[in-house]
Amino acid sequence: MFGYRQLRVAILLGATLAALNATSRAAEPDDPWPGLVQDIFNNRQMNDGAEVVGIEMPYRAEDAAIVPVTLRTKLSPDDSRRVKAITLVIDQNPAPMAARFELGGEARVTEISTRVRVNSYTNVHAVAELDDGQLYVAKTYVKASGGCSAPAAKNPEEAKNRLGQIRYRQFARPDQGPSSTREAQIMIGHPNNSGLQMDQLTQLYIPAFFINELHLWQDNSLVLSMEGGISISEDPNIRFTYVSNGAKLFRAEAKDTEGHVFQKSWRVDDPGT
């Protein structure tokens, strides 16, 4: 399980790597992935995920603060194995562990899209954990953005004003029926501060303040949960597919690093806001 301790490890690791990069800038930067496999996955064996998990990102991070990423499960429907969790790792970010998604047992989530911050040229890995305990990895490469793009909030005041607002939206799908795949989106107003910037007046680091836990249920059945880090963009946004269990209510609960709990529920047949 990914928690504070590992986040700290990840931040420290990122800082160390940044320092290493700074001293050997001309050379090919060392590949942080083996170290990340050790720290995040306890050195467990990584299998080729070509037929298990997919990751899609734009080749160039157009806006460093908002880089769309889509994760897909690729197991065929008649495969007896199930994807339990997908971990998203942005290798060169200060906190490489971006998010860990757990997929509910009966919701059959096959697609998760979110938005992340990307600091520099980097590999991005998606690691799927199956219910047989095996790990499968897929990766993509993202070029850093150019110009004045930065992985920081564009409008910090507005982000503060939206704190804790949760919005839900159900998307119409052509094949929509009682037990078919649905698509929905949850947006949470939150600055998701990285805590890596120094306040110029106090010379102290602005504390990290971000959504670290999100759970989504239909009635009492887990659809999806996320443990998030500072690489998730401000106003975390998760769009996903799932299969209805006939529940009438959809519920969301988010927690942040200051202990705020944000909750909201909707009628499933409501298209949302």
Place this chain on the structure above:
Amino acid sequence: MKHRLAFSLMLAVLAISGAAISSRAQTANVAVNEVAPGLFVHIGEIALMTRQNEGAIANVGFVVGESAVAVIDTGGSVREGRQLLATIRAVTNKPIRYVINTHAHPDHIFGNAAFSEKGTVFVGHKNLPQALSRRGEFYIDAFRQIMGAELIDEVRLVPPKLLVAGRFKIDLGGRTLTLRSWPTAHSDSDLTVFDETTRTLFSGDLVFLTHIPVMDGSIRGWMGVMSELSALPALRVVPGHGPVGKWPAALDDERRYLETLAGDARALIDRGAPITAAAESAAASERDRWQLFGDYNARNATAAFSQIEWE
């Protein structure tokens, strides 16, 4: 005035070639035009910041009063800043009392260190210190990779001492500049400088001409600020990028672009399209009307989509 400038420039070149100044790049001056009496502008290249152009892509300028000079933005490297300083010294030896940064982006502030003399006050939007602390180190690291250590290692983040919230007048001796801070628009630290004497507006990146507008703040905020801006009694504008334009006609292209971008993003959201669709199609009809469209439109569209989604 033209003659005097040419003569002074020659003097400056002579002075510099004779002096033992440590920097290797003594190309000496940036080219400036005197677009109104005592108001000089260097029009930046319409390009991304590179090692070759030394970051000199933004418009920078200075205003000469009876007793002092104000500099408006310092360029995308300390080298460009030094060249701007050399140009100013070719025009006048009055003290540089103010260096005004129109916002936190690297092409406007990376030259600041060239002006850190005693008696020079750095001026910016009340949000500029925060913007520099949130982004500054990231910009330095990112542009070290793009432009190389030689240009970037000497860059210093110089936070403003004089913060502007609302309107603030500075006096250069018989010449008043009115500074005004704006709500989040192009960025969260946009500041304009209006020279009352010649009715010339330095808009910073609140106005782009020819160079595609870059949205790093709030699309709705920017559209709102533009309608307020258009009421200013200016004759001309020195935009952040692109040629000097007539006021307020210089706003037309940018307004059309932002309205198109917002409208297209809204339509995509309404029909449930994902954010990636915005990068591909929003404001596509504007492609042939701007330079650097391919470099910035997808980014503008992504940011606009994520904001309009909350409306």
